[in-house]
Amino acid sequence: MKKWDAIVIGAGHNGLVNACYLQRAGLDVLVVEKNDWIGGAAVSRSLTPGFLYSNCSYVCSLFRPEIMRDLELPRFGLQVISYEGGAVFTRDGDYLANYRDHHAHRREFARFSARDAEAYDRYARDVTRQCRFIQPLLMRTAPDPTSFRPRDISELLYLGKKFAGLGAAEMADTLRFWTMSISDFLDEYFETDVIKANFALSGIIGTALGPMSPGTAYVLLHHYMGEVDGSVGAWGYARGGMGAVTKALADSFRASGGTIRTGAEVEQVLVRSGKARGLVLADGEEIYGNLVISNADVKRTFLKLVEEKELPEIFLRRVKNFKMRGSSGKVNIALDSLPEFPALPKDSPCYRGDMHFTDSVERMERGYDDWKAGRWSADPFLDMVIPTTLDPTMAPPGKHFMSCFVQYCPPKVEGRDWTDADRDAFGETVISQIADYSPGFRDRIVHMEVRTPRELEAEVGLTEGNIFQGELTFDQLLFNRPVPGYAQYRSPVDGLYMCGSSTHPGGGVMGAPGRNAAAEILRDLSRGTKHMSPAHDVI
């Protein structure tokens, strides 16, 4: 009976990153994925002829360039293309655009407020300062503050030194930033509703919190700390959709000798004498390995795949209480022509960027009120992009793929399970919002995929449909992610590791959890990590 050196549960991008690094270190690695395709939430699928969707994640910025390089992803076809700005449509028939050009950005804001136009520099400075503080932490294992191992102590010292390097005023700013609401934070810089709404959206994406909830300022940071080729904060489209990321990873993995099995759902992790020995698949097949690494979220892993008796009570309780409430849905649309938005000039670059219809923080917060009551937002917040304006590979010429990320969308509808009728009604809410700003929109629709937390959970395995495998609030970050004492990718079961977005530094198509987990595993095996680039310097 074959015994693998390591078996990774799940072919999400983190599982694949992890598998790639282990395979390249000389291990014999198997990845098992329950779906018939790979990718998890970084996937491109064709559901109607001629069109390719980014079914879940749709824009790329966070994916670490160090990983792209180490794993030779460009050689395996990965290209990320920066896009230009975007716009918030306003109810009075105008819009507020974001332009990449610094002065165009200012002039655009000046159309609404001369004061806010000139407030942007200070805002950008403060957010950049916070990003520079966070960025170097992404590619390091979070220290365990209760441990006295030299590595933990030196990591803690590193954190402390970075923090101390901020100076008293910045230190206070950092603490506030990590705890305050995005709405309060923006009030310190801007006065105009639509300008605040424009920035606030980064504070709530994927988060079961409203713009007025404390902790949302940090979520904004999480969306700013990425980069496209050194341009920090920039976002881009992966050519071929987000599935191009996982396709390149899978090809790289196979090229280095790794094995992937799809259509193989793991039912249980085999544990004997407190140590992981392998897996049992849904069809009863047993697969043996020295190490098991789970890319599934922490709840799925420990509440579904591991027997309770193998886990300490306090760990179990904390995993149960880990917050990963679903808050978002997704509508993917195939269009037979480019939609028109009469408010937006035809030659506007905003068609190639992200578009929004929520023009005030108040409206966003009302959308959140619906979620709290267990309903999807009647007036939802959409993050809408048309990647085919820059990517010719996802639709036939002249036709387009439109991706709409939708907030808020609850894991259950007023306490009961979603039905197909609910899902269709949710889709209709989204389409009718778009159609309000784009006459004739419905007539262009060729095909549509509507996904609520129910679909996200069923397909990707994201518990409650939470897109980040766990909310990004300060109590669930760094050495507290996913739970205190287990922030270093290890678990209470020997030989069972975690590598998904539930772990530090969290969600998004970033690859850092998968990479950091590989580093820890190789350390435990006393294997070298020379094939892993250190994090790029932030100078």
Place this chain on the structure above:
Amino acid sequence: MPKLSSARLTAQSHFRTLRLGTPFQPRIDALMKTNDWYDWGGYRAPASLWDEELEYFAIRSQAALFDISPMVKYRIEGPDGEDFLNRVTLRDVAKLKSGRVHYTAWCDDEGYVLDDGTLFRLAPDRFRLCCQERHLPWLLDSAIGFDVSVLEETEAVAGLALQGPTSVAVLREAGFAGVERLKVFDLAEFPHEGGRVTISRTGFTGDLGYELFAPAELALSLWDRLWKAGELRGIRAIGYTALNRARLEAGLIVANADFVTAEHAIRPDRVRMPDEIGLGFMVDLEKGHFNGRRAIAQARAKGSMRHVLVGLEIEGNIPAEHAIVYHKQKKEVGLVSAAIWSPMAKRNIALASLSRPYGDTITDDLWVEIYAMRELRYERLMKRARIVPRPFIKLDRRTASPPADF
């Protein structure tokens, strides 16, 4: 949200022109031969127009016309204008009489310089503040409690610098009667085409020179008026490269070139107090409270200022731009922010920021390391540098009253 206006809608189209033209653009475009543009605050500005060397000599020998419209301008008006500006800026505005200009700077509450600029007192309760960076939120927030209005007027007001020994002759020829009576830092209004142009005896060259401000609609006729009058006085249009040489000879600093302004400093240690960039002389601790006062006074008392900006004279003739400054050829003590060979002083000059005590109590045995790229090879030179007072050149004609025709 402000109500939808046709102005807001019309302004949408700005995205089609990322670098704006100034009100003088048609004239500058017509004279542009090098097509050597740069971005000045979102405007398409000439780095040079025909020959950067010769443009420099136009400043020093004739009259050079330089478009300063992209400079950021604020109109500050109201009965509390003086008190407000005293609260915001470092110098005592009570000492700035109506019809006068002074060079000043302003700081955040921690005493770090937000910008430097010129303050024009156009009338007892009307001012214009000209600077490099944008500060509307800062000015508006500081204005709370004062009976004063602050208006951004960069686009509405066109500006020209006319600099050089024949500049007064050009202005007189153009019919600005009495302009020769302006002393350095005086300003006066003159009629032009049914409107008014403000002329001040100010500039950025260390030479005899004037700056003219007019409503944007009057820009082209003002240019034409000067151009015609200057025909026999050698008037030439110039770009920034030439001006930059002149300003260095004059020892003047440029925000975000020679120091980093506080609202742009991403690295918290890059900010500077006035005393650290040679602007300590502006700080008036006697005039009452102003933004940053407590922090500056405290830093002075504790002796905690860590930097100093100095003028250097460097041996040889290779400009030391962005060179590292060493003490005893070994210890790194600072950085050159700007450097040229000065045609007027016949010396190799530079502005540099040094870490105290270097440049403060230790001023000898300073060196700069120059990497000169010559045909794909760095020639590395270690040259002696001497701290010298600024300005590097002093021209009597700058201050002569009345000024001579050349």
